[in-house]
Amino acid sequence: MLAARTPFNTKAIDRISLHIPAGQFVAIMGPTGSGKTTLGQLMGGLILPQSGVVRIGPYRVHKKSDRLGLWKTIGFLFQFPEHQVIEDTVFNHIGARLHRLSTRREWVAEQVKQTMEAVGLCFSQFKDRSPFQISGGELRRIALAGVLITEPKILILDEPTAGLDNWERSRVLSYIKQVHNERKMTVLYMTHRLEEALEYADRILVLDHGQLYADFHPCNIRDHWQRLERIGFVKTPLLRFIDSLEERSANKLLESVYKEEQLISFITTLSKEEL
Ligand SMILES: Nc1ncnc2c1ncn2[C@@H]1O[C@H](COP(=O)(O)OP(=O)(O)O)[C@@H](O)[C@H]1O
Numbered sequence: 001m002l003a004a005r006t007p008f009n010t011k012a013i014d015r016i017s018l019h020i021p022a023g024q025f026v027a028i029m030g031p032t033g034s035g036k037t038t039l040g041q042l043m044g045g046l047i048l049p050q051s052g053v054v055r056i057g058p059y060r061v062h063k064k065s066d067r068l069g070l071w072k073t074i075g076f077l078f079q080f081p082e083h084q085v086i087e088d089t090v091f092n093h094i095g096a097r098l099h100r101l102s103t104r105r106e107w108v109a110e111q112v113k114q115t116m117e118a119v120g121l122c123f124s125q126f127k128d129r130s131p132f133q134i135s136g137g138e139l140r141r142i143a144l145a146g147v148l149i150t151e152p153k154i155l156i157l158d159e160p161t162a163g164l165d166n167w168e169r170s171r172v173l174s175y176i177k178q179v180h181n182e183r184k185m186t187v188l189y190m191t192h193r194l195e196e197a198l199e200y201a202d203r204i205l206v207l208d209h210g211q212l213y214a215d216f217h218p219c220n221i222r223d224h225w226q227r228l229e230r231i232g233f234v235k236t237p238l239l240r241f242i243d244s245l246e247e248r249s250a251n252k253l254l255e256s257v258y259k260e261e262q263l264i265s266f267i268t269t270l271s272k273e274e275l
């Protein structure tokens with residue numbers, strides 16, 4: 001809520017009640033202004049609710065001492081990376097939190113190098129650059145590296161692929177998915193891109209006007225489609241393709257297809273049956 005007790009008082013998030021189990025990969029979607037960033041900031045303890053409770057594992061965000069503990073377990077990637085990358089060099093930014101934990105400079109340097117390369121940034125080319133001397137996409141990947149290097153238990157990513165080109169996007173997405181598979185951390189992934197949510201998430205939360213509009217597993221996207229269309233959702237090429245395939249084949253198995261690899265195995269099974 002903003003500017004309480006004035007005409008500008010707005011509810012950015014209203015009456016949302018939900019539980020996210022540890023390890024879940026949750027996509028948070030919804031039109032611009034629907035409250036995605038506000039919800040992420042509440043869950044990360046960066047802002048406090050005017051009423052209600054936010055509990056993350058053993059922490060309650062209302063307690064200052066809990067918030068300090070919470071921030072050690074959370075990695076937060078801001079919607080605008082320029083708000084986050086503030087050190088003088090790329091190396092110092094990515095290694096900042098590790099430097100505080102360890103005095104072993106070679107170990108920190110090795111961790112920074114590995115993390116930079118995992119997000120597609122050449123260590124020798126970028127390490128000494130100022131964050132002001134790089135492109136928007138590179139800055140976003142630097143911010144992501146700075147968040148992931150500390151191995152957070154909860155990762156909150158506010159539109160991490162916005163402004164990235166196709167190569168950068170697939171690099172960043174596959175890295176996020178890889179660390180999620182390896183470390184089993186909880187991921188809250190805010191995005192406008194339905195194809196990313198369908199491909200990577202275990203659960204999709206949709207917000208509209210600050211309220212929880214839908215909450216479903218990606219395999220149930222079709223059950224929610226009419227309502228989603230009402231708030232501006234547009235089918236991905238894969239969903240359109242499945243629709244037209246279904247019109248022609250009337251095959252019940254298609255109902256559970258929402259990912260590329262599932263479609264490929266469906267088509268492969270079909271062609272084997274026909275042989
Ligand atoms: N700093 C702010 N000042 C004024 N209004 C804000 C601010 N941040 C967010 N809002 C308002 O809160 C609502 C939710 O915004 P936000 O959480 O940023 O949505 P989203 O991330 O889905 O685009 C919107 O109505 C937005 O205009």
Ligand SMILES: [Mg+2]
Pocket residue numbers: 036037038079158
């Ligand atoms: Mg936002």
